[in-house]
Amino acid sequence: MTIGRFAPSPTGILHLGNLRTALASWLSARAAGGRWLVRMEDVDGPRCRWDLGEAQLRDLAALGLESDGPVVWQSGRLADYQAALVALHAAGRLYPCACTRKDLQLLASAPHAEDGLRPYPGRCRGRAWERFEQALRLRLPEGAMAWEDRLLGPQTDDPATLTGDPLLFRRDGCFAYHLAVVVDDGAQGITEVVRGADLRPVTATQIRLQEALGLPRPDYAHLGLVVAPDGSRLGKRAGGLGLEALAARGVSSAEVLGWLGWSLGCLERPEACRSEELIQAFDWAGAPKGEVRVPEAWA
């Protein structure tokens, strides 16, 4: 049984890029006759807000996208993340990292630094274990690995050059994103992960973490980002591209859904529709791989 998921962080509104990912993940699960779950990734400290998560769920419902099970909030799952850390420590895979943010910036000479992605160079690998109240990193195995993207095809990545040993537990006492996402995908039995291309470079690292925890590998599909009409990153403009802001300019949820469905290759023209009407036409083989530009009239 296919089980897909959409996992936003409740730190702002869902803009067109987020909504497109939500719809694609829903369509992929529905087209396979499977289930679709929503998970709130709210372990990232004070920027996460309960009310923003509720607003996101309302926007998803307005598009006809509702979780087939209870919405999981990661802040309620800390015991599972702690258990995963204990297991990784027992397997000798964790080491404490004493690097400050400044240390890491000075060390970063990486080819990917311009993307904001700075691989950790393993500076603390030889550091002795003291206790769980430290920043903790996963010791990755050496070498590149192959994985398959349902949209982009076969991929080969060396996690060492993309992320380096990932941080799993932060000095401020928070569990890190990579740990929470991998543990939850495993616990929820997720079989396919559909998300934005900005997360493609961390996929091999997350697969290595799955392997370390003995979890199965889901299928992956990474969607091109939604960009401004001139092809530039949306940045702050994304805030004006949520359902509420678009409705204030006379664009209905059904029209947004039609545009999203068209952008995924389900419709010949962007025209108002309901989510169910898109299921039959959805096919990864026909979905565009590249970036998608917001309509001029909406930007």
Ligand SMILES: [Zn+2]
């Ligand atoms: Zn370090």
